[in-house]
Amino acid sequence: MIELLQALPIFSSLKKKEIKFLAEIAREVEYPPSTILLHEGDSGNCLYVIIEGRLEILKSLGTTGEYVIGFRGPGEYLGEMYLFNPERVRTASVRSLTRVHLLEISTHDFEALLNRRPELEYSLACGITQRLLDTEMMLLRTIAEKDRKLAQALTRAKFPQQEEAYGPDNLKPYHALEEQDIRTETGIGTVPVRVLTFGNFQVFRGETRVPDKNWRARSPKLMLKALIARGASGVPKDLLIDDLWPQASPDSVEGQFKVALHRLRYALEPLMDKSRGSSYVILKDNLVSLRKDLCRTDLDEFLSLQKQGKRAEEAGDQGRAILCYRSAIEIYRGDFLAEDLYETWAELERYKLRTMYIDLLYRTAGLYEAQRRSKKAIEYYKMIIKTDPICEAAYQKLMLIYSNGGMRAEALRAYEDCRKVLEREIGVQPGRLTSSIYRKIIEVS
Structure with missing residues (x-):
């Protein structure tokens, strides 16, 4: 526990006896994915330090106005805002994206530590200030983007460019534009989608798993998989057609592509307004994309943690590197798109990610060896053998x-x-x- 605490940036300034005190008062806890740890408005009675895993910070949880304001990963902390809130209530909700391993420190015990080391409170205040600035910038960018899209929606409603296609009876003046139309166009209140690609393929809208019956056929789900394997952004339509129907020419399966895309959109958004289009899957200039602000994948999280870990290792920060590597390893619950063994495009990505996963195991084991933590190194070398x-x-x-x-x-x-x-x-x-x-x-x- 002491070595673990010393590796966390928030406690880097503490002396050995204070780290020992912290080890005595902290409690290790674990939660599965999609667990709500903190609820906005609840009383605060503890704060958490993240050892492993990823969490998202949300406002207005469970309402149509729910939105994400940030993410937290290994070495970071959360739940500290209540310390500086006179009402001592949570200012946001927190949900686990992966299995998380945390240190839980009670309010009473942490305040005792702050009394012993007042500079730690200053460090926390600096961290909170930076987070508030980051959140403000993110919200400003989000508002600007929403304003732009809302203006486009209003303009189309008032001055439609394709009146013949819709028919004059179907046009809505801007003052009659329904709330749902605005929400669909701008993404305000749209439930985020999360896709799990390692091990069993699963798709969630908010906390609800998309049921198998929503897919209606194999091709819509396969299209989503191919889209993610190809990077999920700006993927040429013809490339997806070749992935799904490799023996056919693009022209001959144009209709099948449209049907698969249509079904994919409705699988993710059963109440989609056809006149407004999908909130999640965009086709523009023959390029297909998932909206990054509304669609998250465990693949993105895995790659992000892998990069963070390598940067930390290169900078000589072994503790943070281990935390990032272990969190990435935890995300890898099985091979990428394991059920699609004979899809060439999936096989290539699967091999690359599997190689990356084994490299992470080697790096983690090597760092533990360097720290003379043989038992942990053995654990990760055995994981390599289990995989290969x-x-x-x-x-x-x-x-x-x-x-x-x-x-x-x-x-x-x-x-x-x-x-x-x-x-x-x-x-x-x-x-x-x-x-x-x-x-x-x-x-x-």
């Missing part, structure tokens, strides 16, 4: 750690496991380096 049973390098690492730690029997068992797996799976014997490590273990004994 014939990965000889991971067996070599285990043999060395066991041998250096005086665990000769475990080292020899690791070699024997390696030998059996290689012989069974690919019909070969361990390589020269593995055999050399084995002989040295035998000689030393």
Whole structure:
């Protein structure tokens, strides 16, 4: 616990005895994805420090005006605003995006720590100020974008460019534009969509899973998968057609593409107003995109955490690197689009992400080795073997750690496991380096 706390940026200025005090008062807790940890307006009685996982900060949770104001990841904290609120109530709601591992510190205990180290309160205040500035800038950008889209919606209602297509009887003057029309056009109050691509493919609207019956056929769901695999933004329509109907020419399946797109949009938005279009899936200039402000994927979170971890490692911040890597590893619940084994476009991305996942396991194990935390390093090398049973390098690492730690029997068992797996799976014997490590273990004994 002490090593973990020392690695967190918020506590970096604390002395060893204060870290020890913090370790005594903090409680480790875990929550599954989609758990509401904090409710806006509730009384505040604790704050959280994030060890692993990702959370989103929301306003107006559960209403049509619900919106996200930020995200928090490993090494960050949340729930501290109540300390500076005279009414001592939560100013926003918090929901877990992944499984989260947190440190929970009660109000009473944390205030005791602040009394011992007043500069920590100043550090918190600086952090809150920066967050408020970041939130203000985000809201200003959001308002500007909503204003632009609302102006477009009003203009189309008052001065439609395609009157013939809609018919004069169907046109709405701007003063009669319904609230739902405005919401659909601008995205205000639209429920966010979250897509899980690792392991079992799942789609959620808010906290509700999109049921299988909504898809109506295989092609709409496959289109969403291909769109995400291709980056989810500005994907050429012809590329998606080639992914879904590889044996056909684009012209011959134009109708099938339109039907699949139509069904995908309605699967995500059953009450979609056809005249206003989809809030989530955009087709413009023959390019298909998911709206980034309303659609989030675990793939995006995985890649973001991987990049954050590498930056931290390159900067020499081993603690934060480990936190980011472990959170990314937690997101990887299984191979990317595992049920689509024979789709070429999915297979290529799956191989790339699987390689990236194994690299994260290696990096995490290596950082733990550097910190002389052998048990944790062993845990992650074993995870590599579980993912790739014939990965000889991971067996070599285990043999060395066991041998250096005086665990000769475990080292020899690791070699024997390696030998059996290689012989069974690919019909070969361990390589020269593995055999050399084995002989040295035998000689030393």
